[in-house]
Amino acid sequence: MKFENFERERLSPIIADIEDYSLMSNEEKYFVNGAIRYLKPQKILEVGVYFGGGSAVILNAISDIDGAVLHSVDYREAQKGKATGFVVDEFFPKLNHKWRAYKGGDVSRFIEDIGSEIDLLVLDTAHIHPWETLNFLCVLPFMKVGCSWCILHDIFLHYDPWNRDRLACRYLWSCAVSEDKISPSSKLFANIGAFRITNDTKRYIDNLFESLLIPWGVEIPQDDLDSIGRVIREHYPAQCYDFFARAIEVQRFMFGQPAEKLERVTDERLGDVIDLDRPIVIYGAGDDGLRLAKFFEGRGIKVAAFCERERRCESLNGLPVIEYSNMPERLRNCNFIISVHGKEREEILRLSHGRFGRVVSLRALGMTYGKQEERLYIKK
Ligand SMILES: C[S@@+](CC[C@H](N)C(=O)[O-])C[C@H]1O[C@@H](n2cnc3c(N)ncnc32)[C@H](O)[C@@H]1O
Known part of the structure; x- marks a missing residue:
């Protein structure tokens, strides 16, 4: 299925309005729009909102799907002097009734309130390892094996010379196992992709925990690690939590001993x-x-x-x-x-x-x- 070609006409009327308010290219927006139109999810979780251009794409795509709701989480209350997600309130107030926004923390703080049965996760956050992997691990227990999907943006961002360290989405994309991984056609490699949550995604979840040993590009605040740890302890086997805790120790040691310059x-x-x-x-x-x-x-x-x-x-x-x-x-x-x-x-x-x-x-x-x-x- 070529998500990017599916029901393009639905997004086209608003694409110019949101051009400056989303960090996705237009073709990537069409991919998100097509995935939603094809999959018809009821419960969508967007993690990483920024100005809200991506939220508008999603809300526009679900506006005629009965009962469909978008939950959006962002770490920050504001972006560059504007309220996070302001585009929805300012330009698309009619879409607002299907939207629940959660701001001021990572997804581990809100996921229990958002709850289970998430059909689609649209993940686009810090891009510095291990953030996207931690975000995903916190959401996965609330998704449905066999039919939920995850859309991951910026999986090829490190190709830009000025974004070489933006590897988080590529690590997650490469380590997550699924029989269904879809990306739009591209000259080289696409920067967005979607994968279905399958039995294998869960069976090989150790891959993602293993990837937590790859050097982190950023030190994560202790209160965030505590909050993420609570979700992992609650929803994964004890050995996964133990691995997570030891990975934190490894990274702490490495941050204390910076690599040679x-x-x-x-x-x-x-x-x-x-x-x-x-x-x-x-x-x-x-x-x-x-x-x-x-x-x-x-x-x-x-x-x-x-x-x-x-x-x-x-x-x-x-x-x-x-x-x-x-x-x-x-x-x-x-x-x-x-x-x-x-x-x-x-x-x-x-x-x-x-x-x-x-x-x-x-x-x-x-x-x-x-x-x-x-x-x-x-x-x-
Ligand atoms: C690349 S932007 C998202 C772009 C948006 N999806 C769009 O279409 O324009 C990344 C956003 O993720 C947020 N963010 C960064 N780290 C986060 C985290 N750990 N949890 C939730 N949001 C995070 C940032 O505040 C920023 O708004």
């Missing part, structure tokens, strides 16, 4: 980072140190020695290993290149400040595995 050093810039007339000493004779040595050798740049706090051998790969406290006088003006990480790096950086010709923290990547060309990075 690396900046690429091209061969042309190498002379800015190290002094090519001075000897090179690499601190740390582990995998990272060896990789750096290989990087320099590959460019015909001689490495004088490895250095360690407590040396474990006298030489490695044909290079001498020197103890940090016994640096020979002739190497004192060296490029002292730190290859170690974490606390050891911080400590050596502090100890070495002003002690050598140049002190710099570098990392070479791409040499050990695969065929990727080796690249050098300076650690910030």
Whole structure:
């Protein structure tokens, strides 16, 4: 079924009016309109309202369906100085009687009031992982296996260079299992899709819990996690809640240890980072140190020695290993290149400040595995 081509004439009369008030493209709006006209849902839950252009599309599509109601949830009360969802009240007051709006929290706060038998979920919220997955997990127990559907917007948003980190919808789209996944035709990949909630969606729900281990792009406030946790504890098996709780611990640990900030050093810039007339000493004779040595050798740049706090051998790969406290006088003006990480790096950086010709923290990547060309990075 091509939802985007189904009963387009229903949406066409209002499409120009809402153009500026929805973050969906017109073709995506036609997809939502067609899905509703085809599926004829009674109870729709929209999560992520913004100005309300999407709500207007949905309300317009259900206006002649007896008993159909749209529940809309948004985290924010207002958007850019306008009330969240203002478009419905301001431009489509006649559609308003089929609308229930819930603002000021994520969907876990309202889902028990909204209740079960949700036929269609239209999900379009933060786009930063894990939000959409958490939203979906909170709504799924209130949907009907076999016949409810979920429409997910922005599943290809990360294709834009300025939205590379907007991966939440893609993770959810890829991890949710369903025999029926539908997207409009597109030159490459569509940015909107719909899937039916089937037995397999529930059977393989662990996929979604697993995806909570993928690094989160945002730290979620504790009171939101508590509220989401309450829904998960109430509506999923105990081991799912346990996994959720442990995933939170993992993410908390990772937020406490931010990833290294690396900046690429091209061969042309190498002379800015190290002094090519001075000897090179690499601190740390582990995998990272060896990789750096290989990087320099590959460019015909001689490495004088490895250095360690407590040396474990006298030489490695044909290079001498020197103890940090016994640096020979002739190497004192060296490029002292730190290859170690974490606390050891911080400590050596502090100890070495002003002690050598140049002190710099570098990392070479791409040499050990695969065929990727080796690249050098300076650690910030
Ligand atoms: C991309 S916009 C929604 C666009 C809308 N569907 C449309 O058609 O124009 C995202 C909206 O989700 C809301 N939001 C962000 N995170 C949320 C969350 N966790 N729960 C509910 N709403 C959220 C934002 O306040 C914003 O209004």
